[in-house]
Amino acid sequence: MGDQLSRGLSALEGIDPARDTVLMLEVMEEGCYVPHHKQKIALILSAMRHFAEALRAEGLRVDYVRLDDPANTQSFTQEIARAVARHRPRGLVLTGPGEWRVWERVRRWQADLGVPVEIRRDARFFCTVKDFKALTAAGKTGRMETFYREMRRRTGILMDEGKPVGGKWNFDAENRKALPRGHRAPARRRFVPDAITRAVIDCVAERFPTHFGDLAEFGWPVTRAEALDALDDFLTHGLPQFGDWQDAMQAGAPFLYHALIAPALNLGLLTAPEVCKAAEEAYRAGQAPLNAVEGFIRQILGWREFVRGLYWSEMPAYAQTNALGARRPLPAFYWNAQTEMRCMAEVIGATRQYAYAHHIQRLMVTGNFALLAGIAPAEVEAWYLAVYADAFEWVELPNTHGMALHADGGRLGSKPYAASGAYISRMSDYCAGCRYDGKARTGPKACPFNFLYWNFLATHRARFAANPRMALPYRTLDRFDAAELAAIRAQAEDFLAKMAAPGAGPPAQLSLGDF
Numbered sequence: 001m002g003d004q005l006s007r008g009l010s011a012l013e014g015i016d017p018a019r020d021t022v023l024m025l026e027v028m029e030e031g032c033y034v035p036h037h038k039q040k041i042a043l044i045l046s047a048m049r050h051f052a053e054a055l056r057a058e059g060l061r062v063d064y065v066r067l068d069d070p071a072n073t074q075s076f077t078q079e080i081a082r083a084v085a086r087h088r089p090r091g092l093v094l095t096g097p098g099e100w101r102v103w104e105r106v107r108r109w110q111a112d113l114g115v116p117v118e119i120r121r122d123a124r125f126f127c128t129v130k131d132f133k134a135l136t137a138a139g140k141t142g143r144m145e146t147f148y149r150e151m152r153r154r155t156g157i158l159m160d161e162g163k164p165v166g167g168k169w170n171f172d173a174e175n176r177k178a179l180p181r182g183h184r185a186p187a188r189r190r191f192v193p194d195a196i197t198r199a200v201i202d203c204v205a206e207r208f209p210t211h212f213g214d215l216a217e218f219g220w221p222v223t224r225a226e227a228l229d230a231l232d233d234f235l236t237h238g239l240p241q242f243g244d245w246q247d248a249m250q251a252g253a254p255f256l257y258h259a260l261i262a263p264a265l266n267l268g269l270l271t272a273p274e275v276c277k278a279a280e281e282a283y284r285a286g287q288a289p290l291n292a293v294e295g296f297i298r299q300i301l302g303w304r305e306f307v308r309g310l311y312w313s314e315m316p317a318y319a320q321t322n323a324l325g326a327r328r329p330l331p332a333f334y335w336n337a338q339t340e341m342r343c344m345a346e347v348i349g350a351t352r353q354y355a356y357a358h359h360i361q362r363l364m365v366t367g368n369f370a371l372l373a374g375i376a377p378a379e380v381e382a383w384y385l386a387v388y389a390d391a392f393e394w395v396e397l398p399n400t401h402g403m404a405l406h407a408d409g410g411r412l413g414s415k416p417y418a419a420s421g422a423y424i425s426r427m428s429d430y431c432a433g434c435r436y437d438g439k440a441r442t443g444p445k446a447c448p449f450n451f452l453y454w455n456f457l458a459t460h461r462a463r464f465a466a467n468p469r470m471a472l473p474y475r476t477l478d479r480f481d482a483a484e485l486a487a488i489r490a491q492a493e494d495f496l497a498k499m500a501a502p503g504a505g506p507p508a509q510l511s512l513g514d515f
Contacts, residue, residue: 002030002044003098003392005051006268007224010120011095017059023083024052026067028074028207033101034386037213039220039355042204043389046197046222047267053196054224063087067203077105077112084113091116098122099393100315124271125305126151132309141309143414145170148302157276157301158283158294165283170298171243171291178427179248185241185256189233190219191226212335212387213352220263220355220389227264231275234259235282243292247360249428251342254350258358259296262390272300299359307398310412319397322377323409324416324460330379331499334366341448343430344369355389360427362388367404368419372452373496377407415469418456421447442487448495455492458485 004011015022026048031041045067052062063086065072065079073079084092096119097103110117121128132141141147149169152158158165193201201215221227234242238257245257264270276297283293311318333339337348347361357366362384370380381400385391402412421438425431431438431447440446441454457464457477464470480488 001094001097001102002048003266004095004122004268005047006124006271007054008124008271009095009268010123011093013120015060017061021061021063021087021089022052022055023080024048024062024064025076025079025083026065027072027076027079028067029076031067031208032211034382035211036208036385037351037355037387037389038204038208038211038215039213039218040387040389040391041208041211042197042200042215042218043220043222043263043355044267045204046193046200047269049196049200050223067207076102077109080109081113084115089115091118093118093120095120095122100311100319101393124268125308126155126272126301127305127309129309129312133313135309136313141306144302144306144412147306147309148298151301151305155276155301157280158297166290166294171294172298174291175243175295176247176427177244179245179250179256179429181429183250185250185253186237188237188255188260189230191221191230193218197222213355217353221269224269227261227269230261230264231259231270231278234261235278235287239279239282239288239292239296241292243289243295246292246295246358247427249343249347249358249361249365249424249430251346251429251432254354254356254358254361256358260356265300266390266392266395272304276300303399304395307402307412308394310398310402311394314411318408318411319378319381319401321401321408323407324371324374324405324463326371326374326376326405326407328373328375328496328500330370330375330383331373334383340435341369342434342436343424343428343449346430351387355387357388362399363404363417364419364423364427367400368417368423369449369452371405371416371418372449372456373499374456377401377405380405415467416460416464418453419449420453421449424449442484442491446491451488451492451495454480454485454488458489 012022026045049064052064055062063083065083071082073082080092092109092113092115094106094117097106106117106119127135135141135147135150140150152164152169153162197218201218205215221230238259242257242259248256250256261270261275265272265275279288279293279296282288283290331339333344334348337345337352339345343365347357347365351357367380377400381397384400385393385396388396398412402408403417406413406416421431421436425438434447435445436447437445438447438450441450454477457473461474465474477485
């Protein structure tokens, strides 16, 4: 499948070039169940085509159905059925899919196609779903930090004689610095499209013309060699400074010191163990400080593994929760970036240009706004899934549903990641030149993040006031006089009512009948 481009994939174990055939499919159905960013589609298709060529060079037979094949039904299951009719195989072998919606189809294939289907475990992760469930039963997945420490013990990563390197498990407190004024981050490695990628980009431009995003800045790694090159670039130019400034944001600098390898990692061009090992080796060789290396490894060994385990253990019910009763539609500016909030315009504009935003931009700008505005979780999740090159539902859904929106009622995080404009002002330069005043809570120049934040706290007081991690903001709220609180709530309601007015919605989605 398109996110299984690893030569060590379990489905390829024991493959016999003399009798076995690798099947790979490009179908419109997978390209338009949400209006995926054009760069995301181009990345997946180009990486698939390059991977197929690598397998052929190895002497393996590959049956590859391209998007523009006139016989292509553009349906995943129908193309599997056509392949079964072509090859009349003794059976199908596959690695379990990464997304629940695909699993719902795969589990029916044996009955529908009349051939044995062997589904193998995806061994590219540190923690199996079975192991995660066992850890849950043992009380070790209630919070990510507990799970992360257990994974450190199990893998030995950043451990010395059974204890965490540096004497602490977590150096997050050292990773929250704002960039100095005038700071310039280094240029990061981007990849010039080759002939295969250029052909894919042309195909995507033709077949997905209404989808979100631009193609001009495409520069993602599409082969194993390029992915390793991207990893090396991060280890050399990003990792040494990553820890200090991983939470910082700067206008016109979407990449800063971030790894930029999540798309390659989620496609399978890199593996989590090799990435963590490379980062640990950089620390032990004195090439990067511990706070940077631990913070980076925690994102992979901790968060990435944790959200995957949570997803597969609690779906599909997990996605249906809506603990805060959020119901508002997604505003049009999430698609067109036409908003006077400079922080939102910057992040969404860069997302359109690069199919990328780093984790703080996603959590504390676009996610924070959606939380404060009470936007329906399903609409926010569909947006995140559509617009980012690294977004696959197993990793996107828990991060959005649980961490950004607190829609799971606290399963993933003990408090909502809600913040006023003060956080954005402290961690970025977005507020400079913005039409809104980042300090004002009410009035014509008041930052929407301010009155929405305090309105959010007032609205959900019954749920959060007793939370120890929320004690400080509620003490502050209690110091507001009645008139100011009434003004805040009235301005919030007026803003939200105008925001929900009809406007340009998501890009028009194509139907399979169009092709």
